Amino acid sequence: MASIKYQNIYNWLDERVGLRSIEELARHKQVPRHNRTIWYYFGGMTLFLFGIQAVTGIFLLLYYRPTAEAAYESVKFISTEVHFGWLVRSVHSWSANLMIAALFVHMFSVFLLKSYRRPREVTWITGVILLFISLGFGFSGYLLPWNKLAYFATKVGTDIAGSLPVIGGPILTFLRGGEEVTGATLTRFFGMHVAVLPMVTAAMLGIHLYLVQKHGMALPIKEAREESQGKTIETIPFIPDFLYRDVIGWILALGILVFLASIFPWELGTKADPLASAPAGIRPEWFFVFMFQTLKYIPAKILFIEGELLGIAGFSLAGLILFFIPFLDRKSNDLKDNRLFLILGVVVILYIIVLTILGYSS
Amino acid sequence: MSRLKLILGLIGAISIWIGNQSAFSDTCLQCHLELDSSPNSPAVLINNDIHYQRGLSCADCHGGDPTVGYKEGDPTLAMDPGKGFRGVPSYDQIPEFCGQCHSDVEYMRKIEPKQRVDQLQLYWTSIHGKNLKLGDNKVAQCVSCHGVHNILPASDTRSPVNQHNVPKTCAKCHSQANYMASYKIPTDQYDKYAQSVHGKLLLERGDKSAPACNSCHGNHGAAPPGLASISAACGECHGLNRDLFNKSPHKKPWEEMGLPECVQCHGQHLVLSPNDEQIGTGKDSYCIQCHSEGEAGYRAAAQIKSSIDSLKMKITRAAEALEQAEKLGVDIDDARFELGEASNGLTEARNKVHSFTPAIVAEVTSASLAKIENVQTVGENRLKGLWHRQLGLLFSSIIILLLASLLFVKMRTLDKKRKNKTQN
Numbered sequence: 165m166a167s168i169k170y171q172n173i174y175n176w177l178d179e180r181v182g183l184r185s186i187e188e189l190a191r192h193k194q195v196p197r198h199n200r201t202i203w204y205y206f207g208g209m210t211l212f213l214f215g216i217q218a219v220t221g222i223f224l225l226l227y228y229r230p231t232a233e234a235a236y237e238s239v240k241f242i243s244t245e246v247h248f249g250w251l252v253r254s255v256h257s258w259s260a261n262l263m264i265a266a267l268f269v270h271m272f273s274v275f276l277l278k279s280y281r282r283p284r285e286v287t288w289i290t291g292v293i294l295l296f297i298s299l300g301f302g303f304s305g306y307l308l309p310w311n312k313l314a315y316f317a318t319k320v321g322t323d324i325a326g327s328l329p330v331i332g333g334p335i336l337t338f339l340r341g342g343e344e345v346t347g348a349t350l351t352r353f354f355g356m357h358v359a360v361l362p363m364v365t366a367a368m369l370g371i372h373l374y375l376v377q378k379h380g381m382a383l384p385i386k387e388a389r390e391e392s393q394g395k396t397i398e399t400i401p402f403i404p405d406f407l408y409r410d411v412i413g414w415i416l417a418l419g420i421l422v423f424l425a426s427i428f429p430w431e432l433g434t435k436a437d438p439l440a441s442a443p444a445g446i447r448p449e450w451f452f453v454f455m456f457q458t459l460k461y462i463p464a465k466i467l468f469i470e471g472e473l474l475g476i477a478g479f480s481l482a483g484l485i486l487f488f489i490p491f492l493d494r495k496s497n498d499l500k501d502n503r504l505f506l507i508l509g510v511v512v513i514l515y516i517i518v519l520t521i522l523g524y525s526s
Numbered sequence: 527m528s529r530l531k532l533i534l535g536l537i538g539a540i541s542i543w544i545g546n547q548s549a550f551s552d553t554c555l556q557c558h559l560e561l562d563s564s565p566n567s568p569a570v571l572i573n574n575d576i577h578y579q580r581g582l583s584c585a586d587c588h589g590g591d592p593t594v595g596y597k598e599g600d601p602t603l604a605m606d607p608g609k610g611f612r613g614v615p616s617y618d619q620i621p622e623f624c625g626q627c628h629s630d631v632e633y634m635r636k637i638e639p640k641q642r643v644d645q646l647q648l649y650w651t652s653i654h655g656k657n658l659k660l661g662d663n664k665v666a667q668c669v670s671c672h673g674v675h676n677i678l679p680a681s682d683t684r685s686p687v688n689q690h691n692v693p694k695t696c697a698k699c700h701s702q703a704n705y706m707a708s709y710k711i712p713t714d715q716y717d718k719y720a721q722s723v724h725g726k727l728l729l730e731r732g733d734k735s736a737p738a739c740n741s742c743h744g745n746h747g748a749a750p751p752g753l754a755s756i757s758a759a760c761g762e763c764h765g766l767n768r769d770l771f772n773k774s775p776h777k778k779p780w781e782e783m784g785l786p787e788c789v790q791c792h793g794q795h796l797v798l799s800p801n802d803e804q805i806g807t808g809k810d811s812y813c814i815q816c817h818s819e820g821e822a823g824y825r826a827a828a829q830i831k832s833s834i835d836s837l838k839m840k841i842t843r844a845a846e847a848l849e850q851a852e853k854l855g856v857d858i859d860d861a862r863f864e865l866g867e868a869s870n871g872l873t874e875a876r877n878k879v880h881s882f883t884p885a886i887v888a889e890v891t892s893a894s895l896a897k898i899e900n901v902q903t904v905g906e907n908r909l910k911g912l913w914h915r916q917l918g919l920l921f922s923s924i925i926i927l928l929l930a931s932l933l934f935v936k937m938r939t940l941d942k943k944r945k946n947k948t949q950n
Contacts, residue, residue, distance in 0.1 A: 244857030419926035
């Protein structure tokens with residue numbers, strides 16, 4: 165009796181939504197199995213952590229108040245008065261950082277496995293856009309608790325943008341909502357964080373996931389070459405085998421998040437005071453530290469150009485190059501090893517790690 | 527609008543012109559500027575002088591007629607003793623010279639009604655004034671401290687008698703060993719004061735609530751406070767301590783023994799920040815300088831110290847507990863407020879030490895101890911809440927690990943099944 169009812173509902177839905185075709189797709193989706201399959205899990209991990217961000221973010225929205233007068237107090241209220249507020253807030257902060265870390269691992273693994281090659285160029289580009297959006301999430305979210313460290317880090321961060329010639333001034337005013345970091349800055353950072361960025365993310369993520377679905381998981385160059393020579397590459401079904409593995413990873417990530425949030429609750433610090441002097445050791449979020457540290461090392465003037473400007477120009481160029489990676493690496497499209505890109509990837513990873521360590525030890 | 531601006535501009539221009547005319551129709555200034563226009567000449571210095579700015583000029587002190595002499599080319603016309611010219615007063619004449627106006631109630635009321643008029647009277651009661659009368663021209667009189675020709679009001683921070691500058695002004699003479707040799711008094715007062723809690727506050731932090739030399743010694747009537755009036759001098763600011771001391775069992779015997787009250791423990795110019803080791807029966811205690819083991823005073827000192835120490839220890843422990851809870855993300859604002867109140871109790875208890883009565887000190891420390899107990903309970907309860915969190919974490923970790931293990935087993939089974947399928 166029950167199965168007849170279920171079948172009826174299924175048929176009703178299938179007629180309207182096309183459940184059968186989705187089921188077919190899911191049943192036939194295969195994931196290649198080789199010794200680098202592990203890197204496939206980081207995209208899903210990033211997505212899972214993003215989901216955590218969305219859910220905890222919505223909970224935080226119930227109590228958060230985006231004004232200079234009330235922001236700090238509302239976050240304090242969440243952490244101390246609201247039932248499990250401390251957990252939600254701490255998980256949100258920890259998950260944000262783990263998500264960026266997973267995102268970096270995902271991007272570099274895709275880069276080193278050359279998964280961006282034809283026909284996945286657009287998947288790569290949407291991924292890079294999602295990376296920048298996530299950094300935007302990090303930058304805007306950092307200010308929201310309106311504590312001293314975040315206030316001055318935002319001041320320094322926006323100052324850097326403001327130092328650009330011609331467009332620097334308008335960018336600074338746009339970001340800050342005036343000359344200084346004030347309640348107006350907080351309100352617009354909040355707007356960006358909870359409305360603009362999530363909307364753009366939804367669109368980009370939709371395209372990104374659709375493309376991943378359309379093209380399937382990319383094979384590393386070696387395996388792709390072997391496949392083109394007629395060798396069969398072992399695969400596992402996406403459902404349920406790969407999904408089981410994914411879910412195990414997610415559950416463990418959730419465990420780690422709860423552990424971090426309970427044992428190392430995210431500190432709130434002291435309330436921002438625009439009239440106070442800047443505290444020692446102002447530092448942006450860890451994922452910006454390598455850029456911040458680079459700007460510190462660049463001399464004040466190189467020839468006739470301001471050192472800082474040159475640094476910003478360098479990073480902007482690097483960001484631009486990142487978008488066009490699939491079009492610059494022609495060799496990988498022909499399934500040939502590209503040693504130059506491999507070295508480039510390793511050097512960039514080492515650079516980011518070393519500069520981040522230097523940033524924290526200085 | 528533009529007409530109003532024009533009228534205001536004209537009024538301004540006319541006022542400046544009249545002002546210049548009056549300055550340059552003063553024979554004294556005209557001649558003396560011609561004779562010496564260097565920055566330190568009286569005719570230049572007088573521009574900043576409060577008397578000049580209030581409309582007085584050279585002749586108002588030195589006499590004579592400033593309206594004649596310059597045009598005629600004969601300065602003696604202005605400096606005519608017949609017209610009251612007095613010239614430069616001698617060193618010992620200066621107090622009376624200034625006092626002519628500053629002791630004249632009627633005159634001062636017209637110019638500066640709030641200004642006191644007893645400076646000269648006080649000066650003659652001071653050590654300086656008394657010695658001057660005896661013919662000692664080394665002692666300070668008005669200009670020694672206030673300057674001459676560029677006298678600024680005491681409220682002006684550039685004035686040598688501004689509170690911030692008083693210690694250095696007094697030190698000009700009192701720190702010079704050679705100059706002071708004949709008086710046979712120490713010359714290290716400034717050095718000691720500069721290191722003292724008062725000196726550091728005033729000289730380093732610019733805190734005007736801290737005393738300068740004149741706060742204890744008086745200014746125009748400067749004299750060392752007598753033995754019996756030390757607590758009165760210190761009590762100007764430390765009133766509570768003075769009252770406690772005056773009612774304390776020390777007051778009478780110290781008076782009889784000629785001990786200098788506050789100075790006996792805290793020192794004179796080198797008053798250092800007090801600490802708890804100065805009370806009780808430890809090696810740094812002041813109490814044991816007079817009281818020996820077995821005496822009632824010795825026991826009282828030990829009891830007072832014990833009350834303060836136990837409160838201090840409890841406050842430290844409670845603060846540590848709160849700090850630990852705060853680090854772990856617990857809100858302790860209310861408990862911290864209460865801790866602050868208990869800490870105020872510690873300060874009050876330290877003040878009550880001046881009663882030298884264990885019961886009075888214990889009364890304050892007991893009240894604060896009750897508050898601290900409360901803080902401690904709040905802190906412990908909050909930490910208990912944290913323990914619940916950790917318990918919750920343990921449970922959720924077990925569930926998570928269990929779930930992950932089950933999935934892992936399921937995954938392995940699926941793998942095996944598929945492998946068997948392929949082999950078959």
